[in-house]
Amino acid sequence: MNTPSQLLPPPPRPLLLLILDGFGERKERENNAVHLAHTPNLDSLFARYPSTLLGASGPDVGLPTGQIGNSEVGHLTIGAGRVMHTDICRIDQAITNGSFANSPVLQNLLHQAHNVHRELHIFGLVSDGKVHSALEHLFFLIERAASQAVAVVVHAFLDGRDVPPKSALKYIQALENKLEGKGRIGSISGRYYAMDRDHRWQRIHQAYQAIVHGQGMRFPTAIQGIKASYDTGKTDEFVEPFVVGTYQGVQAEGIGFHFNFRPDRARQLTEALAIQPFNRFPRTPLEHPPFPHYACMTTYDASFGLPIVFPKENPTDIFPEVIARHGLQQLRCAETEKYAHVTYFFNGGREKHFEREERILIPSPTGISTYDQQPAMSAPLIADAVIHAIESDRYDFILANFANPDMVGHTGILQAAIAAVESVDQAIGSIVNAAQAKNGAVIITSDHGNCELMLDAETGQPHTAHTLNPVPFLYIPIPTSHPLPPFRTGGKLCDIAPTLLTILGIEQPPIMTGLSLFVSS
Template sequence: MSQAPVGLIILDGWGVRGEASFNAPALARTPHFDAMMERFPTARLAASGVDVGLPEGQIGNSEVGHLNIGSGRVVMQTLPRITAAFARGEAAENRAILDFVAEAKAGTGRVHLLGLLSPGGVHAHQDHLGQLARLLSGHGLDVRVHAFTDGRDVPPTTLPDDLQAFRRAYPGVKIASLQGRYWAMDRDQRWERTGRAFAALCRGEGEAVADLDAAIAAAHVGGTSDEFLYPMITNDFVAMEDGDALACFNFRADRVRQILNALLLPDFDSFDVSARPRFASALGMTAYSDALAAHMHVAFAPQPLPDTLGQVLAAAGLQQTRLAETEKYPHVTFFFNGGIEAPNPGERRILVPSPKVATYDLQPEMSAPEVGDRLIETILDPGNQVFICNFANPDMVGHTGDLDAAIAACEAVDQQLGRAIDAVMQRGGSMLVTADHGNCETMWDTTTDGPHTAHTTNLVPLALVGPAGAGGTGPEAEQGRTLRDGRLADLAPTLLDLLGLSKPAAMTGESLL
């Protein structure tokens, strides 16, 4: 077994697109990435749709990408599981939902249903909202929706169209409050944002609007996109009271944890939550965290994923390091480990704080230099055999829709990639460099004729760096290995192949060597 380091670098949101226009990686000065793709074996990976367990044509995302990478198999995602459960009538017989209904009825009979009103399908889907609201109302419950608005996984100002489509499909659903995901779905411990969302939900603090559509239109005219809409309180708002019930229809965990922690966890102390009620019951579409699962019914529990890459490395006695800045830390830990929060034996975790700026176009380098410093230390550490590192910049800055900032983000990451390549070569190690999904390679939306802020269905790059990866067009070409195209699920088996470890039967991905 090789004692030289073997690793994986994930350039989050760095996809492949042939055209250079509005393509941040293509327009950026990236000498290290370009040389890597020229010198070493390369391939392309599918990172969306059925190749990652999503519906055909559905854009990939970081949670899904890291889950597929870390588990070494195509994982059926919660989005199609929930969609199928409603379509087949299984949701109406779901034990967790029925228990929640019984407890809600024993309380006030009012349900506060919150989540992302969006057809994007990354964190939630508005059809799930409508179907769950209809199901709960059918049991005689008074359902009040607290909608978070998107503008990030869908174009920036499509809320009017999405809201109109939702109302047509699900007439009569009461929207009590509405606010941008910037406030309600923070995941970076920016508690002033979560606190504003909490105040709107619990106390009705926000702009009182008699005409929601007019208020949204006015915000758009004023330059505020859907992601950043300030809380709006409608005529259907009723303050949360003791005995009410709380339900969340998001199926992705990372961006609802903070607001749910504030609403539900007894020991929450990041800001004053004395206004929150004692809920009769709480329901989540999935398990958002171990702590929250103790206080919520879970409608669609995560599927067990045995023999993830982290578990296989631990069983082999290898020391592994997971490294990312705050924005992507859950992805290289919780999601990469198949939804398990506890680290594996021998698994070290390094968290670098993300910068405290309003939006990352203001600091496109984010914390890449600090992540790079810790990465080099890890690669050069003889006591560490495997490293998994995520650079968040291409995705997080890509979401802002600012092309110049996205170019700067790619250039900042390229500098750190060059350092990592040098360190790996110095140690005689090997590493795979790839992405989890596309984003910043498409920064203009030709449909809306405006900035593109969402993920894409494009393929992502793959390169095998190091002596084991010799075989590009460089002088080592006749000595090294080659890569074939594949999908994200093939990365873990490929890493195990580089380490000389056997792939467990549960990993259905294949080595790309």
């Protein structure tokens, strides 16, 4: 029997992997930006070249059944070539088997709070979206603190992005019920402020002021504050930070725990609350962080040196590591919003470059509050950078991410999402032409769905979250008359790396358990 590598033409140079972030497959056209957009380039490519669909959610990417995929897990899985043991599942299992309760990090934090009669401040996203956090994890922490006679103050960040835009009231009501006799809510902030990841420190500062100093708008209850925000037209994500009840801020030597398991949107606030030195904005007192006793659910930034309950697990023999060992020159290119995904996450949670790995960061647009105002984002600049890289003849492998189908999809504005998809189509057309002119090959895929569903039929609200839909996988080979083997069905994101290695003629490591998408004859 011939192996797929024996049936393929010689390895292309370069081989491109283009990830259209948040670009899922859904048959229905209604409220589907992917199908409603004018995409002559993608339409032509899908008509001419082999394609298949890949699972990008739930167990296919190491998440619980029915859990939407996300960019972090998607890029991690694509790079690793196997289904990873995700943080949410590690934490769920640790709660079940008791190891979370017995964690030395958590025990030490609660011991400190109990001994000095201080409250434990808990920070994180309060929703059941399970992309950045899980309600079950928060409720476990509240119960665990209560068992040690430690009262808690929850600083709740509202979602409205991985869940419906106006769904916060049910989550906050459930939180208040859980807190009865165990603690209180100190502040509320939309994730736009408390979970910024793009160095817009003025947003973090607004959340910081409410958390640390008890400054800002004040409402008798969290529910009243959220309703007042709704009255001004703000949805959950954009609720301005406010203080709840009689909360006056943190005492000296604050004790805190951030329960988000996804690091990218927990990093900046953690830096402001717990890291010294700090120069992003004036902090009072300047010589000390407000929370010298602070722990993180997962590794937000290895340089922080903070206690971590679930340190990251770095997979070995991942795709970028394998091709580096074989002497291949590789390039990563993305705009700010997805730069960490094509570098840190694709590299298995490593900050450092592999040998012969280069990176290009294209700035995301600034001066706008939401990306529906500029739906192309930086797609044209990414295309220019990738084309320049192709024409340089320098690289064997190029990975690029187009953020705008996902980021504009999160706004819930259909026409803007359509414009985002159309801008990506133009970029794809130019890149494919450049690659074929250099005898290169291109793979087009995605990490999860989003913009193919822009309206929630049940609620009538804009659909701003990711989806459970599969994602496309399209292979545009080098120009040749060489017939290609067909793709199999039932593939997953973890099968992309083995397929890339097949195309490159490189043996797949045994630990890489994904399977090539090419059918053997």
